[in-house]
Amino acid sequence: MKSTDVAVLEGVSRALSEADGYRLIFSEDDRSAIRRLEEVNVNLFLYDCCDEVPEDESALLRSRLAHTSCTRILLLDHEKVRSGHELANRTASYLFLFKPVEAMQLSLVAKRALEHAELSRRHRILSRELKLSLDDDIFHGVKESFVQGGYSQFERLVFLSPKMAELVSEAQMAAKTNMPVLIQGETGTGKELLARAIHFNSPRRKSAMLVQNCGGIAENVLHSELFGHVRGAFPGAISDRLGLFRAADGGTILLDEVSDISPQFQIALLRFLQEGEVKPLGSDTMLHSDVRIIAASNKRLERLVEKGSFRRDLYYRLRGFQLNVPSLAERPEDIPALTRFFVEKYAGVVGRHVLGITADALQRLEAYPFPGNVRELETEVQRMVAVAEQGGYIAIRHLSDKISKTPVYDRDKLPALTSEGSLKDIVERVERSVVERALDTYQWNQSKVAADLGLSRVGLANKIKRYDIQRKRRA
Ligand SMILES: Nc1ncnc2c1ncn2[C@@H]1O[C@H](COP(=O)(O)OP(=O)(O)OP(=O)(O)O)[C@@H](O)[C@H]1O
Ligand SMILES: [Mg+2]
Numbered sequence: 191m192k193s194t195d196v197a198v199l200e201g202v203s204r205a206l207s208e209a210d211g212y213r214l215i216f217s218e219d220d221r222s223a224i225r226r227l228e229e230v231n232v233n234l235f236l237y238d239c240c241d242e243v244p245e246d247e248s249a250l251l252r253s254r255l256a257h258t259s260c261t262r263i264l265l266l267d268h269e270k271v272r273s274g275h276e277l278a279n280r281t282a283s284y285l286f287l288f289k290p291v292e293a294m295q296l297s298l299v300a301k302r303a304l305e306h307a308e309l310s311r312r313h314r315i316l317s318r319e320l321k322l323s324l325d326d327d328i329f330h331g332v333k334e335s336f337v338q339g340g341y342s343q344f345e346r347l348v349f350l351s352p353k354m355a356e357l358v359s360e361a362q363m364a365a366k367t368n369m370p371v372l373i374q375g376e377t378g379t380g381k382e383l384l385a386r387a388i389h390f391n392s393p394r395r396k397s398a399m400l401v402q403n404c405g406g407i408a409e410n411v412l413h414s415e416l417f418g419h420v421r422g423a424f425p426g427a428i429s430d431r432l433g434l435f436r437a438a439d440g441g442t443i444l445l446d447e448v449s450d451i452s453p454q455f456q457i458a459l460l461r462f463l464q465e466g467e468v469k470p471l472g473s474d475t476m477l478h479s480d481v482r483i484i485a486a487s488n489k490r491l492e493r494l495v496e497k498g499s500f501r502r503d504l505y506y507r508l509r510g511f512q513l514n515v516p517s518l519a520e521r522p523e524d525i526p527a528l529t530r531f532f533v534e535k536y537a538g539v540v541g542r543h544v545l546g547i548t549a550d551a552l553q554r555l556e557a558y559p560f561p562g563n564v565r566e567l568e569t570e571v572q573r574m575v576a577v578a579e580q581g582g583y584i585a586i587r588h589l590s591d592k593i594s595k596t597p598v599y600d601r602d603k604l605p606a607l608t609s610e611g612s613l614k615d616i617v618e619r620v621e622r623s624v625v626e627r628a629l630d631t632y633q634w635n636q637s638k639v640a641a642d643l644g645l646s647r648v649g650l651a652n653k654i655k656r657y658d659i660q661r662k663r664r665a
Contacts (some may be wrong), residue, residue, distance in 0.1 A: 201293025202236075206300060223249035234304055236296070238265040238289075239277070254282050261307045263299060265289055308541070341527035345387035347380055348531045351521035357384075361513055365391035369510030370463060370483045372448075374490060378565030379515040381486040382444065389442040394482060397441030400434045405447030409455050414471050416443075417458070423472025435468045435479045448485040448508070449494055456501045463507045483508070518563045525556045528564060532571035533584065544575055547584040550598075554589055558596045559644065596642065597631040622657040625650070634661055 203214040215230065217223035226232075227249060237250045244250045253260055264286035266274050274286040284303045287296070341350045344358045364371050365388045373381045382401070389399040402415055410424065418433025434443055445451075451459065461467055468477045485508045494500035518524065529547060537544040547555075560566050574588045586594050611619075625643070632638040640650040653659075 198291060198293050198296065202297045202300065204293075206297055217249070220249045224252055227253055232260050233307065234300055235260050235262045236265065236300065237262060237283075239267065239270075244277075244281070250281050250283075259307070261303045263287065263303060265291065265296075341531060345383070345390055347383050347387055348528055349521075349524050350527040351516075351523040353516045353521045354524060357513055357515060360511065361388050362391060364388055364511035364513070366393075367510070368393075368482055370485065370508050371511045371513060372491065372505075372509040373484065373486045373513045373515060375488065375515030376517045376563055377488050378563035379517060380564050381488075381515055382446065384513065384515060385442075385444045385484045385486060388484060389444075389482075392442065392482070394441050398438050399442040399444065400438045401444040401446060402434055403446045404455075405450040407450075409452045410471065412451065412455060413458065417462075417468050417470050419471035420473045423470070427472070431470070433468065433470060435462065435481050436477065438481050439479045440481075442482045442484060445483060445485045447487060449487040449489040449491060449500065453499075453501070456504050460501065460504045460507060463504070518560045518567065522556055524564075525560075525567065526552055528567055529555060529571055532568050533575060536572045536575040540575065542575060542578070543581050544578050545581065545583050547574075548586070551584055551586045551589055553598050554586060554593050554596050557598045558593045595631075595638075597628055618657075621653070622659070625653050625657065626659055629654075629659065629661075 199214075199216065206214060215226055215232075217226055227235075232253075235250075235253050237244075237253075239250075250262065250264075253262065262281060262283035264274065264278060264281070264283050266277070266286050266288050268288045274288070277283070278286045284306070285299070287299065341348050342355065342358075343349075344361065347354075347358065349355065349358065361371075361384055371385070371388060373384055375381050386399060389395060402412070404412060407415075413419075414423070414427075414431060414433065416434050418431045418436060419427050420430050421427055445459075462479075463483060466478050466480060468479050469475070470477070491500055491505050491508070495502050495505050529552060533544055533547060536542075555567070555570070562569075570590060570593065573590065574584045577588050578584045625639075628639045628643055629636075632642070636647060636650055639645075640647050643650070645653070
């Protein structure tokens with residue numbers, strides 16, 4: 191930066207670092223600038239064009255290719271470079287200034303440029319968040335599952351595991367049809383997200399998708415929510431109510447916790463599925479509505495059918511397509527992908543710069559069983575991002591206790607699974623080894639070990655007895 195006044199650059203440096211904690215790095219020539227660009231993550235690149243037009247090997251042109259998210263500002267000599275506009279276009283620069291510039295002027299421009307870059311970044315994140323509710327035309331062409339940043343995405347559903355890939359391809363098939371879909375899976379596995387993805391990939395995407403939670407709700411209230419009522423149908427019904435089935439005409443309704451509906455309501459729902467008929471409470475008129483039903487449940491409906499608490503005919507009707515979302519423990523490959531996705535999402539939301547997560551912290555996350563599935567992982571990452579240092583990595587100390595204390599087993603050190611013996615012998619050897627290690631890790635605190643291994647205290651005591659595991663005496 192030979193020709194720019196050193197005092198100007200120092201003035202800029204002072205103004206930026208005092209006000210906002212930015213760090214300025216000076217490089218005397220292109221070669222050292224290129225080296226620094228490789229070493230550090232640069233948000234803003236002020237380039238003083240000492241030469242008439244920078245060569246292809248200049249730091250400026252290199253930064254365009256290698257640092258696409260870095261904002262460039264050019265300082266030009268009016269005598270030498272006539273077309274600042276052409277150069278700014280060629281180098282994808284934010285703007286150019288003719289020298290001489292004042293420190294205050296330059297620092298103000300730099301600050302505005304950084305704010306602009308930050309706003310664009312947040313806008314990108316929020317747009318992605320809003321993607322589901324925006325008019326489909328805007329995002330025409332990105333509706334299919336696609337791979338991005340090491341993971342695949344089906345709308346807002348992020349995944350990497352073959353199990354989820356298979357599920358998504360079934361969901362894409364289901365989306366093209368008009369048939370009811372039954373989505374089953376443990377709490378927090380992403381059933382609602384999958385239902386939304388199906389709706390937004392179906393021919394109904396231009397109409398509404400409405401959600402009704404059927405759990406813990408009185409039958410007449412549920413009936414009136416879905417089928418509507420007429421004025422005076424029951425005490426307190428002071429006006430007519432349309433009901434979701436008619437409000438979502440042409441669209442989709444997600445019936446969440448469908449396992450909880452009463453036998454009486456099961457009949458009404460079956461009739462709607464068979465005939466599309468809607469009879470508001472207190473009315474004699476039969477109305478019609480064209481709504482696609484997606485039902486979700488974290489209880490297995492087939493078990494309720496066997497027990498006799500859920501109608502078999504309704505179950506068959508609901509499961510035009512049956513999609514079972516696996517628990518997160520059944521697809522540990524998704525943990526790193528989801529973690530990366532959530533780190534980026536929440537760092538963006540709170541405006542924090544997080545470089546990523548360390549390998550050993552990620553290993554703990556992978557070892558933790560996540561009974562609350564993806565929802566629990568998301569909450570954990572949100573917390574981790576909030577407590578991580580600005581510009582640093584998420585490390586073990588940022589994890590919550592339950593996860594940082596999760597014993598991580600080195601699979602290579604577990605007894606060789608291929609050694610002789612029947613399957614039962616091998617399983618028992620592994621079980622013994624896992625229990626021993628957990629006891630060591632928690633220094634024989636049996637409540638913690640039981641909680642960690644998902645055993646009852648009695649269950650753990652039985653295993654200790656059965657394998658005759660002895661506490662090692664400390665030397
Ligand atoms: N594959 C995924 N990719 C990104 N986010 C996910 C994924 N799966 C779940 N989530 C997030 O986890 C949270 C729970 O998801 P969702 O509400 O769809 O789960 P659910 O199965 O309907 O849970 P519940 O049974 O408790 O209603 C949401 O914040 C959702 O955004
Ligand atoms: Mg749900």
